[in-house]
Amino acid sequence: MTQSLLHQILDHANRANPYPLYEELRKTPVHHVDGGPYVVSTYYEIRSLLHDPRISSDVRNLASTARDPLAGPAQEESALPPSFLRLDPPEHDRLRRMTNRPFGPPHSPRRIDGMRGELHDIVSGLIDDIGDPDRIDLVDQFSYPFPVTVICRLLGVPREDEARFHTWADTLAASLDPDPDADPAERGKGANEARMQLGMYLAGLIEERRKNPGDDMLSRLATAQGEDGAMTTMELLSTAALLLIAGHETTVNLITNGMLTLLRHPDVLQRLREDPGFAVPLVEELLRFEPPVQLVPQRTTLADIEVRGVTIPKGASLWLVLASGNRDPQRFEDPDRFDPDRRDIQHLGLGSGIHSCFGAPLARLEAQFALSELARRLENPRLLEDPPPYRQNAVLRGPRHLPISCDGIRP
Amino acid sequence: MPGDGSLERLRREGRIVVVGASLAGLRAAEALRAKGFEGSLTMIGDEPHEPYDRPPLSKQVLLGRAAADRTALPRLRPVDATWRLGVPASGLDMAARRVRLADGDEVPYDRLLIATGVRARPWPHEAEAELDGVFVLRTRDDSAALARRLDAGPKRVLVIGAGFTGSEIASACRERGLPVTVAERGSAPLVGALGGVVGSVAAELQREHGVDLRCGVMVTALEGDTSGRVRAAHLSDGSTVEADVVIVSLGATRNTEWLAGSGLGAGPRGIACDAGCRAFDIRGIVTDDIYAAGDVARSPHALFGYQFLSLEHWGNAVSQARIAAHNMLSESTDRLPHMEVPAFWSAQFGVNIKSVGAPSLGTEILISQGSLQERRFVGVYGYQGRVIGAVAFDHARWLPFYRELIETTASFPPPFDNVDRRPGGQRPIDADFPDPSVPTHGPTVTLSGYSPADRRMTFTPAH
Ligand SMILES: Cc1cc2nc3c(=O)[nH]c(=O)nc-3n(C[C@H](O)[C@H](O)[C@H](O)COP(=O)(O)OP(=O)(O)OC[C@H]3O[C@@H](n4cnc5c(N)ncnc54)[C@H](O)[C@@H]3O)c2cc1C
Numbered sequence: 113m114t115q116s117l118l119h120q121i122l123d124h125a126n127r128a129n130p131y132p133l134y135e136e137l138r139k140t141p142v143h144h145v146d147g148g149p150y151v152v153s154t155y156y157e158i159r160s161l162l163h164d165p166r167i168s169s170d171v172r173n174l175a176s177t178a179r180d181p182l183a184g185p186a187q188e189e190s191a192l193p194p195s196f197l198r199l200d201p202p203e204h205d206r207l208r209r210m211t212n213r214p215f216g217p218p219h220s221p222r223r224i225d226g227m228r229g230e231l232h233d234i235v236s237g238l239i240d241d242i243g244d245p246d247r248i249d250l251v252d253q254f255s256y257p258f259p260v261t262v263i264c265r266l267l268g269v270p271r272e273d274e275a276r277f278h279t280w281a282d283t284l285a286a287s288l289d290p291d292p293d294a295d296p297a298e299r300g301k302g303a304n305e306a307r308m309q310l311g312m313y314l315a316g317l318i319e320e321r322r323k324n325p326g327d328d329m330l331s332r333l334a335t336a337q338g339e340d341g342a343m344t345t346m347e348l349l350s351t352a353a354l355l356l357i358a359g360h361e362t363t364v365n366l367i368t369n370g371m372l373t374l375l376r377h378p379d380v381l382q383r384l385r386e387d388p389g390f391a392v393p394l395v396e397e398l399l400r401f402e403p404p405v406q407l408v409p410q411r412t413t414l415a416d417i418e419v420r421g422v423t424i425p426k427g428a429s430l431w432l433v434l435a436s437g438n439r440d441p442q443r444f445e446d447p448d449r450f451d452p453d454r455r456d457i458q459h460l461g462l463g464s465g466i467h468s469c470f471g472a473p474l475a476r477l478e479a480q481f482a483l484s485e486l487a488r489r490l491e492n493p494r495l496l497e498d499p500p501p502y503r504q505n506a507v508l509r510g511p512r513h514l515p516i517s518c519d520g521i522r523p
Numbered sequence: 524m525p526g527d528g529s530l531e532r533l534r535r536e537g538r539i540v541v542v543g544a545s546l547a548g549l550r551a552a553e554a555l556r557a558k559g560f561e562g563s564l565t566m567i568g569d570e571p572h573e574p575y576d577r578p579p580l581s582k583q584v585l586l587g588r589a590a591a592d593r594t595a596l597p598r599l600r601p602v603d604a605t606w607r608l609g610v611p612a613s614g615l616d617m618a619a620r621r622v623r624l625a626d627g628d629e630v631p632y633d634r635l636l637i638a639t640g641v642r643a644r645p646w647p648h649e650a651e652a653e654l655d656g657v658f659v660l661r662t663r664d665d666s667a668a669l670a671r672r673l674d675a676g677p678k679r680v681l682v683i684g685a686g687f688t689g690s691e692i693a694s695a696c697r698e699r700g701l702p703v704t705v706a707e708r709g710s711a712p713l714v715g716a717l718g719g720v721v722g723s724v725a726a727e728l729q730r731e732h733g734v735d736l737r738c739g740v741m742v743t744a745l746e747g748d749t750s751g752r753v754r755a756a757h758l759s760d761g762s763t764v765e766a767d768v769v770i771v772s773l774g775a776t777r778n779t780e781w782l783a784g785s786g787l788g789a790g791p792r793g794i795a796c797d798a799g800c801r802a803f804d805i806r807g808i809v810t811d812d813i814y815a816a817g818d819v820a821r822s823p824h825a826l827f828g829y830q831f832l833s834l835e836h837w838g839n840a841v842s843q844a845r846i847a848a849h850n851m852l853s854e855s856t857d858r859l860p861h862m863e864v865p866a867f868w869s870a871q872f873g874v875n876i877k878s879v880g881a882p883s884l885g886t887e888i889l890i891s892q893g894s895l896q897e898r899r900f901v902g903v904y905g906y907q908g909r910v911i912g913a914v915a916f917d918h919a920r921w922l923p924f925y926r927e928l929i930e931t932t933a934s935f936p937p938p939f940d941n942v943d944r945r946p947g948g949q950r951p952i953d954a955d956f957p958d959p960s961v962p963t964h965g966p967t968v969t970l971s972g973y974s975p976a977d978r979r980m981t982f983t984p985a986h
């Protein structure tokens with residue numbers, strides 16, 4: 113019975129609306145079935161565990177007996193060392209600090225703000241190119257290409273190489289979203305090859321930037337000489353790949369979920385059209401209501417930990433279901449209502465604690481630009497399929513396509 | 524009387540007076556209106572300014588990143604109130620329920636909130652304190668005047684007292700490239716608040732940033748030139764420091780003199796109130812119409828055996844203000860206790876320092892994460908086998924976990940393994956706090972006994 117709850121959540125048939133399953137899950141805040149992960153689904157417990165130093169993000173701490181139903185051929189198999197997403201302090205802190213130096217305050221308070229013009233141009237260009245307003249796939253035509261282009265610009269990938277970058281990103285994203293009918297060995301091979309090529313490309317670019325540094329992130333990371341020393345080339349490669357992967361599918365889903373939610377709430381769409389500034393609270397509520405990262409599955413206990421009367425043993429695998437915490441009625445009033453006017457909105461959509469989303473300011477800005485421009489420019493947009501077809505992936509959950517139509521594109 | 528409609532009348536047409544128009548006063552006023560109080564609200568403040576924020580005064584303002592007059596507190600909602608700014612309250616008549624103002628006016632109340640905070644302890648020798656170039660830092664005007672003087676490029680700044688404020692001032696001066704000497708009576712900076720183990724890290728930080736740090740010394744006299752400008756300070760070790768700016772940072776004095784003789788339980792250690800912020804009278808009987816919140820209040824805290832606690836923390840002022848506002852408008856059974864775990868932050872020498880609980884009550888410390896050498900760590904304080912506080916240097920994101928340990932009175936030393944435990948962090952050591960009978964100006968959390976009528980003063984100025 114309970115076993116099936118987890119399987120139901122992973123079952124693609126329930127991807128369009130997993131929220132009733134999460135509600136069921138919250139009746140047992142720490143859900144565990146022999147051999148499976150300990151699944152935590154209530155807001156306060158998740159938040160505590162995200163700040164708990166007895167929880168590791170390093171899979172090497174997982175007891176060999178713990179099994180993770182998400183582990184499979186789609187998992188990273190590469191020669192690169194783990195990125196800081198999968199490291200614990202002090203290594204995590206050192207790499208994150210070094211990566212932040214050219215990215216955010218206090219050393220680079222203007223990097224993200226300085227990208228506003230560029231973000232606007234990319235969004236405008238993609239909307240200009242939409243073409244036939246009768247049948248638009250918002251995912252393929254907009255949400256997908258947008259964040260990859262942004263990461264390219266952030267890292268400093270030359271324009272002429274962007275197309276190749278997009279191809280690798282697509283292949284990697286597909287490997288995160290296994291098609292159950294495809295041969296897993298084939299898929300794994302494709303992904304590994306893309307990863308190799310991407311790695312080699314980046315290694316070349318890093319070499320080049322060491323010689324001729326610009327103001328882009330990669331140059332700054334490659335030439336860093338701060339109190340933390342320099343990153344090795346391997347660390348740099350891992351970090352660049354992390355930025356690409358962590359900032360891609362997530363942002364795609366935020367924008368697509370956002371447009372889907374707006375089309376289901378025409379009054380909110382109308383408000384956004386009239387007031388682009390409304391995008392700020394709107395995106396916050398989206399991160400609560402339809403979070404692109406539904407759960408974080410890579411956590412391990414370093415000690416026996418008691419949560420709500422359940423002892424989670426050392427070495428266990430832990431899932432923190434952020435999307436369920438975001439709908440916990442103990443924390444949010446009327447949680448299943450989409451309400452951008454909510455003031456009390458400390459959602460878990462970007463995580464919390466030391467691993468909380470590194471790219472958060474950029475992610476927010478991307479989504480705000482994308483949604484307010486789409487609202488402004490698409491004339492009378494309509495959903496062609498509700499619910500739209502979803503990707504396999506239960507962790508990075510979002511529509512594979514979002515077919516919409518509109519009366520025209522405003523200039 | 525519950526249920527007799529008096530509360531309803533108070534909500535509709537009562538008179539609430541707030542004395543002290545700063546952080547606690549403003550947040551209480553906002554909370555009162557948010558809770559539907561429709562009667563008259565009077566805000567009395569002796570400073571001529573709208574409520575402003577103090578933490579930036581020793582940080583951004585001294586660095587020239589923010590102007591002192593641009594530190595107004597953000598308003599969380601509009602507050603309909605009569606503002607009496609620039610006039611101190613000078614007395615209280617509890618029987619007649621009136622506040623006397625220095626300009627002779629009297630303001631009647633049904634409920635009174637006292638949030639008069641603290642003021643900087645001045646240099647004890649009056650004539651020396653009057654010298655041009657001698658500053659204290661508590662108000663916006665203090666900060667503006669000091670920032671102007673720093674702009675002029677003094678030859679050397681002397682900071683007397685290396686508590687949080689003094690250390691932040693020294694940090695700002697160094698960041699501006701000014702030569703700085705810090706004189707501290709204790710063995711290290713921050714020693715009163717965080718103990719000697721962490722204090723020695725703070726000392727290294729200061730020295731590494733070029734501060735001429737002198738610990739274990741007292742300034743015995745300030746010397747002026749013929750035109751009345753400060754030019755040097757004499758230290759107890761016989762040395763002399765030539766400085767044209769001197770900042771006296773020796774802690775704070777509670778603003779309770781105006782309540783002398785009123786019958787309220789107010790004294791040099793603050794205003795005693797219950798866990799619901801209701802003030803006690805001098806007989807130890809709780810009043811039902813007078814409340815206190817913020818730096819001026821001392822109240823029993825469940826986590827510390829219900830001993831009275833004085834806190835000079837921003838977050839404490841906000842949460843007490845909300846509790847006081849709530850309780851003023853509630854039936855006795857709906858009242859809430861103030862139970863928040865104390866929390867404090869400071870930014871200095873590029874490090875973000877944050878504490879939870881009451882480190883200064885601890886006797887032992889264990890570095891549970893990170894390392895002192897790297898100056899990035901979490902230190903956990905233990906008292907009689909339980910966790911009583913924690914401090915983080917550039918590790919603030921972990922503190923919610925330690926707050927939970929404090930709330931649940933977890934045992935000390937914490938037995939668990941964690942993501943960043945170093946070999947040195949397996950064993951608690953003496954936290955090395957100065958003898959409590961020796962005056963320091965450091966601690967921002969002070970236990971002040973069990974009795975609400977306790978008016979003894981333990982601080983004896985160092986000079
Ligand atoms: C320079 C500086 C830096 C700080 N940095 C930090 C920090 O980093 N982190 C932190 O947690 N805390 C910090 N604090 C402490 C924090 O600012 C205080 O805890 C907070 O201001 C307390 O608010 P309050 O309203 O209780 O008291 P106050 O802010 O002191 O306000 C009391 C008000 O009442 C007025 N008043 C006094 N007597 C009377 C009277 N008789 N009649 C009318 N009005 C009167 C006073 O003039 C004042 O305006 C800092 C304080 C200073 C001065």
Ligand code: HEM
Nearest residue numbers: 196197358359362363366404405462463467469470471475
């Ligand atoms: C809407 C978009 C995004 C969402 C919802 C999102 C969500 C998250 C979440 C939940 C985590 C925490 C993972 C964990 O706790 O293990 C995380 C971490 C991270 N994110 Fe994002 N993210 C988004 C966009 C981005 C972007 C644009 C970037 C890069 C520029 C980025 C970079 C990262 C990195 C590097 C981490 C790892 C941080 C660490 O381990 O310290 N993310 N993100």
